Amino acid sequence: MNKPLSSNTGYINWRKKLILILIIGSLTTLGVGIICLNFGVVSINPKDIISLLLNGTQDKTKSLIIWQLRAPRIVLGALTGAALSTVGGAFQGILRNPLADPYILGVSAGAALGACIGIALQYVTGYMLASYLPVFAFIGAMLSLYLVYKSSKISYSANSTGLLLAGVAITFLFSALITVLLALSRRELHSMVFWLMGDLSTANWKKISIITLPVIIGSSMLFFSSLDLNALSLGEEEALHLGINTSKLRIRIFIIGSIVIATVVSFTGLIGFVGLIIPHIARLLVGPDHRIMIPIAAFLGGIFLILCDVLARILIAPTEIPIGAITAIVGAPLFIYLLRRKNK
Amino acid sequence: MNIFKKSNLIFISIFIILSLFLLKNIYEKKESMLQIQKQVDKHQVGTSNTTEYPLTVIDETGTAVTVSKEPQRLISTAPSNTEILFALGLGEKVVGITNYCNFPEESKNIEKIGEISPLNYEKIISLNPDLVLAYGGFQLKDIPRLRELGITAIVLEPLNLKDTFKSIKMIATACGIPDKGSLLVNNLTKKVDKIKSKVSSIPISSQPKIFIGGTSETIYTPGAGTLFNELISMAGGQNIAAGLSFWKKINPEFVAKAEPDIIIIPIGVMNQEEESKIKEIISKRAGWSNIPAIKNHKIFIVNEDLFYRAVPRLVDGLELLYKIFHE
Numbered sequence: 120m121n122k123p124l125s126s127n128t129g130y131i132n133w134r135k136k137l138i139l140i141l142i143i144g145s146l147t148t149l150g151v152g153i154i155c156l157n158f159g160v161v162s163i164n165p166k167d168i169i170s171l172l173l174n175g176t177q178d179k180t181k182s183l184i185i186w187q188l189r190a191p192r193i194v195l196g197a198l199t200g201a202a203l204s205t206v207g208g209a210f211q212g213i214l215r216n217p218l219a220d221p222y223i224l225g226v227s228a229g230a231a232l233g234a235c236i237g238i239a240l241q242y243v244t245g246y247m248l249a250s251y252l253p254v255f256a257f258i259g260a261m262l263s264l265y266l267v268y269k270s271s272k273i274s275y276s277a278n279s280t281g282l283l284l285a286g287v288a289i290t291f292l293f294s295a296l297i298t299v300l301l302a303l304s305r306r307e308l309h310s311m312v313f314w315l316m317g318d319l320s321t322a323n324w325k326k327i328s329i330i331t332l333p334v335i336i337g338s339s340m341l342f343f344s345s346l347d348l349n350a351l352s353l354g355e356e357e358a359l360h361l362g363i364n365t366s367k368l369r370i371r372i373f374i375i376g377s378i379v380i381a382t383v384v385s386f387t388g389l390i391g392f393v394g395l396i397i398p399h400i401a402r403l404l405v406g407p408d409h410r411i412m413i414p415i416a417a418f419l420g421g422i423f424l425i426l427c428d429v430l431a432r433i434l435i436a437p438t439e440i441p442i443g444a445i446t447a448i449v450g451a452p453l454f455i456y457l458l459r460r461k462n463k
Numbered sequence: 464m465n466i467f468k469k470s471n472l473i474f475i476s477i478f479i480i481l482s483l484f485l486l487k488n489i490y491e492k493k494e495s496m497l498q499i500q501k502q503v504d505k506h507q508v509g510t511s512n513t514t515e516y517p518l519t520v521i522d523e524t525g526t527a528v529t530v531s532k533e534p535q536r537l538i539s540t541a542p543s544n545t546e547i548l549f550a551l552g553l554g555e556k557v558v559g560i561t562n563y564c565n566f567p568e569e570s571k572n573i574e575k576i577g578e579i580s581p582l583n584y585e586k587i588i589s590l591n592p593d594l595v596l597a598y599g600g601f602q603l604k605d606i607p608r609l610r611e612l613g614i615t616a617i618v619l620e621p622l623n624l625k626d627t628f629k630s631i632k633m634i635a636t637a638c639g640i641p642d643k644g645s646l647l648v649n650n651l652t653k654k655v656d657k658i659k660s661k662v663s664s665i666p667i668s669s670q671p672k673i674f675i676g677g678t679s680e681t682i683y684t685p686g687a688g689t690l691f692n693e694l695i696s697m698a699g700g701q702n703i704a705a706g707l708s709f710w711k712k713i714n715p716e717f718v719a720k721a722e723p724d725i726i727i728i729p730i731g732v733m734n735q736e737e738e739s740k741i742k743e744i745i746s747k748r749a750g751w752s753n754i755p756a757i758k759n760h761k762i763f764i765v766n767e768d769l770f771y772r773a774v775p776r777l778v779d780g781l782e783l784l785y786k787i788f789h790e
Contacts, residue, residue: 159585161585161586161588161589180588180589180591183612184585184588188584188585188588188612189585241603250607251488252604254481254484254485255485257481258481258482261474261481262478312601314604318581320581320583320605321604321608323608323611432583436583437575437576437577438562438577438578438583439577439578439583
């Protein structure tokens with residue numbers, strides 16, 4: 120009699136925990152976001168910001184800076200950080216490899232190649248294509264997704280090594296093609312190099328409205344695979360014994376994750392390190408259960424990227440430091456510290 | 464592999480839909496561009512001497528930019544634009560420049576807006592500019608955002624002497640001083656023509672062979688399509704890399720085989736001691752001892768800003784090159 124009861128309470132406890140995480144996570148992200156509205160090159164009185172948030176203001180410049188520059192950056196940072204961390208965590212799960220990150224399966228290289236082709240075409244055709252670069256990047260990402268999917272099927276019937284190797288191979292192939300494009304290019308070279316460095320400065324509400332749904336739906340779908348991921352973390356065979364079709368699970372997560380990353384990366388460029396380290400930090404904090412770890416990673420990733428972006432824009436203002444550098448400089452020591460504390 | 468499998472079809476349809484979307488948008492843009500071009504042609508902007516606002520200019524990205532009133536607060540997002548503004552006497556109106564703008568001296572005290580890319584939009588907005596003079600190339604991805612924020616931005620991307628003169632005229636027109644622009648361009652053209660007529664009497668066979676080098680181990684040199692190459696041939700020299708296109712990494716053997724008569728090292732401002740050190744490094748490079756320029760000590764160190772930036776000072780660079788080649 121006792122056993123089903125206790126497992127039942129365990130289930131309720133887990134649900135309660137999740138709801139608690141969602142509430143606390145959303146509130147913390149919102150709080151951090153509002154506090155971060157205060158930071159920027161131009162100093163704006165916190166009182167002004169509060170009155171601006173509550174009832175608008177007559178000062179056009181200030182409201183432009185808050186609503187069209189700082190707020191979209193913060194929201195985009197939160198979404199990007201959440202997407203990268205969730206997908207990173209799920210990829211580490213399906214590949215059973217702690218070094219996996221959202222870019223390891225080739226999407227980033229595809230997006231970068233797509234954007235580079237877009238930039239090159241701009242000079243060949245003479246049309247201003249800058250506003251369509253995200254579309255080019257997305258097409259490139261989908262192409263790499265398709266190629267990785269196909270080649271992993273041919274080689275190892277989609278086991279984790281097959282998928283990983285296919286991803287690495289396609290990444291190398293596409294990076295090589297980018298290098299060739301760079302060697303052939305003339306003045307477009309600079310735009311390509313700058314596109315490859317991730318950056319949140321071009322955030323606007325339109326971009327956010329495009330990426331919000333894919334990120335939220337995709338992350339939820341990854342979250343609903345948590346139990347399967349938990350089983351897979353026991354081992355390939357154990358998961359099979361538990362009745363899980365591991366190759367289907369792998370392909371499903373690979374495709375969902377890649378589409379989420381493709382959408383985000385098409386707009387922000389490549390922001391490194393977040394997707395690799397935040398899932399590990401989440402695991403160190405709350406343990407390896409994907410049902411808890413994935414939502415925690417999403418919120419941590421969002422908050423982490425918001426804070427890194429604030430540092431990127433205020434440390435040596437008006438110059439902005441590339442955000443990828445900040446994520447690594449702040450993230451690596453933090454991670455090593457947590458690792459040490461855990462081992463003690 | 465069956466191409467009509469479900470997964471294949473899904474991917475193929477995604478590609479097709481996205482590509483059609485792109486094509487449609489690009490086509491629509493082209494159509495609207497053509498219409499604007501017609502309107503501008505009708506009005507003949509830039510040819511009249513009295514400036515009436517609002518006026519429309521078509522910038523280097525093909526965008527029709529409307530300037531609503533005579534701009535009083537200007538921001539330049541590239542060193543070349545800053546130099547042109549000062550050469551036109553608009554320095555007083557410039558309220559923001561980049562970290563890289565180092566000429567002329569008077570620009571030193573103007574507020575900095577930061578890097579060339581990504582642009583710091585917050586800083587730019589806070590300076591409340593009427594007109595931003597941006598640069599194509601590496602600022603391409605920043606420009607749509609700048610315009611979204613309601614900033615009037617004219618994009619320039621001069622890649623040769625002719626384009627530079629066009630940019631000068633475009634800036635002058637947008638700022639309400641088309642006469643000054645034409646005057647500056649006429650003066651510069653006169654200087655260029657003087658050099659051209661002197662060079663035209665020199666037969667190609669007696670023109671010196673020129674190599675543009677650097678101090679680092681890997682050698683990058685400007686080929687056809689660069690400002691530098693244009694200036695060299697205008698000044699009556701034969702660029703040994705003229706057969707290459709744009710900036711290319713070359714093998715030291717290529718230089719040894721080409722046997723240049725003169726080596727030019729463009730570099731930032733340096734003192735005598737550093738200059739002689741650089742000359743020594745170049746002369747001692749392995750395999751180069753037979754190069755005429757090294758045997759005859761014809762190595763010249765010049766200020767790079769005179770040759771890389773599309774600004775009025777290019778003409779000074781041209782005169783300097785002529786002096787080095789023929790005097």
